[in-house]
Amino acid sequence: MHYLRISDAPIDVGEMYQQLVAPEYGGIDMFVGTVRQWTGKIETTKIEYSAYHSMAEKQLEKIAAPIEQQGGRVVVAHRTGQLVLSDIAVFVGVAAPHRAEAFKWCQYVIDTLKHEVPIWKKEYDTDKIRWGN
Template sequence: MYYLRISDAPIEVAPLYQKLVDPQFGGIDMFVGTIRQWTGSIETKRIDYTAYHGMAERQLERIAQPIEAQGGRVVVVHRTGQLALTDIAVFVGVAAPHRAEAFKWCQYVIDTLKQTVPIWKKEYDTDKVRWGN
């Protein structure tokens, strides 16, 4: 069963990984997104994440359900609140019977999350403040 959360609490990878471990799965793929200092020539100081929690969690369910219907398991946690450089912003983990599915599904989850889940970031850069997702 999937585990999907939008939370102000720091993300701890080890317990989330354990939610993916099961004898039926031969492949576990994880993506951990952190706050980076540089995006090209733009230097970031910190990021504030906000979300429309109810809608975000429903959208995460829409992303996870087809994968789970095909025999996979999905774990997603996205932070909200103020994050500093190197803080974990998002954890995506997918377990599947085989590695190819795990890789494919993990990339699908993070890419679709970025495009469709109502989570916004306010980047505090050295030159100005920028909004994005």
């Protein structure tokens, strides 16, 4: 069963990993996204995440359901609120019977989340404020 959370609470990677461990899974793939200082020549000082919570949760359910129907497990946690450099912004983990599926599904979840889930970021850079997802 999947675990999906959008919250201002810090993300505990160890706790998220434990939700993926089970005897039926031989592969666990995880992605942890942190607040980085540099994007090319743009320097970021902090990021503020916001979400349309009910819609975001529905979208995450849609992303997780087909993977779980194929025998995988999905764990997603995304922070909201203000985060500083090196804070964990997002955790995506997928457990699968084999590593190839775990890798493929984990990349699918994070890529789809970035494009389809209504979570926005307000980047506070040294020269201006930028909006993105």
